[in-house]
Amino acid sequence: MRKLICFLSLVVIFSCKSQSKNIIIPTINNKFEKFDIKAFTENLIQDESFVLLKNADSIQQLQKQSYGFINRIFYHRNHFVLIKKFYHNYNLKEKGVLFNEGSPVGIWYHFDKSGKLIKEENTDEGYSFTPENVVKYCEKNKIELPEGYQKSGFHTQIIKEARNGKKVWVIKYLIPDGDIQMVVLDGQTGKEMERKTVPFVSS
Incomplete structure (x- = not known):
C-alpha cells in the first residue's frame, strides 16, 4: 500500500511539472559591444549570406545587413530570440529581445555610431497583457x-x-x-x- 501511495505521488508530481512550463525571456543589459567580424569572416561559406555558430544552449546567426551586421541568438526550447544590430564600423547599433517570429518585447537599447547609449525603449509600454x-x-x-x-x-x-x-x-x-x-x-x-x-x- 505504501509503495502504491509513493508511486501515485510521483505521478502527480511529474504530471504537474509537465503541465507547468517555465517561460524564460533572455536577459539583456545596456553594455556596449562590438560585432565579432573575425567569427563571421572565418566561418562564412562561399555563396552563403549568413553564418551559424552552434553552442550547447543556443545557435547564433551572424549576417550582413544594409546598416551593417546582425547577430541573432536563438536559445533551444525558447520562444524568444536575442537581437544585436551593429553599424558598418562593428559598433553596437541596438539590442533587445523579440518573439522568435514577431515583435520586440521588453527594453531595447539604442546606441549612436560612436557606441554611446542614446535611448532606452520600453516596447511593452501599454501592454498589461505580457x-x-x-x-x-x-x-x-x-x-x-x-x-x-x-x-x-x-x-x-x-x-x-x-x-x-x-x-x-x-x-x-x-x-x-x-x-x-x-x-x-x-x-x-x-x-x-x-x-x-x-x-x-x-x-
Whole structure:
C-alpha cells in the first residue's frame, strides 16, 4: 500500500511539472559591444549570406545587413530570440529581445555610431497583457509557437500593433486546411477582440 501511495505521488508530481512550463525571456543589459567580424569572416561559406555558430544552449546567426551586421541568438526550447544590430564600423547599433517570429518585447537599447547609449525603449509600454501571458494563451489554445532556430517556412507570428488607438497582440498561425488563423488580443486585458481566417500566401 505504501509503495502504491509513493508511486501515485510521483505521478502527480511529474504530471504537474509537465503541465507547468517555465517561460524564460533572455536577459539583456545596456553594455556596449562590438560585432565579432573575425567569427563571421572565418566561418562564412562561399555563396552563403549568413553564418551559424552552434553552442550547447543556443545557435547564433551572424549576417550582413544594409546598416551593417546582425547577430541573432536563438536559445533551444525558447520562444524568444536575442537581437544585436551593429553599424558598418562593428559598433553596437541596438539590442533587445523579440518573439522568435514577431515583435520586440521588453527594453531595447539604442546606441549612436560612436557606441554611446542614446535611448532606452520600453516596447511593452501599454501592454498589461505580457509576453508571458501571450505564451500561456497560445499553450492553452494549442497554438504551436516556434522554439529556437527555425529553417525557412511559415511559423506562428506574434505581432504588436495599434488599432483604433488601442494596442493589441496579433497572433497568426497555420490551421489544418492550410490557411492562416488570425487572432487579435487586447493588449491590456488579453480579451479576444477578433478572430478570422485569411488565405496563406507563399512569399
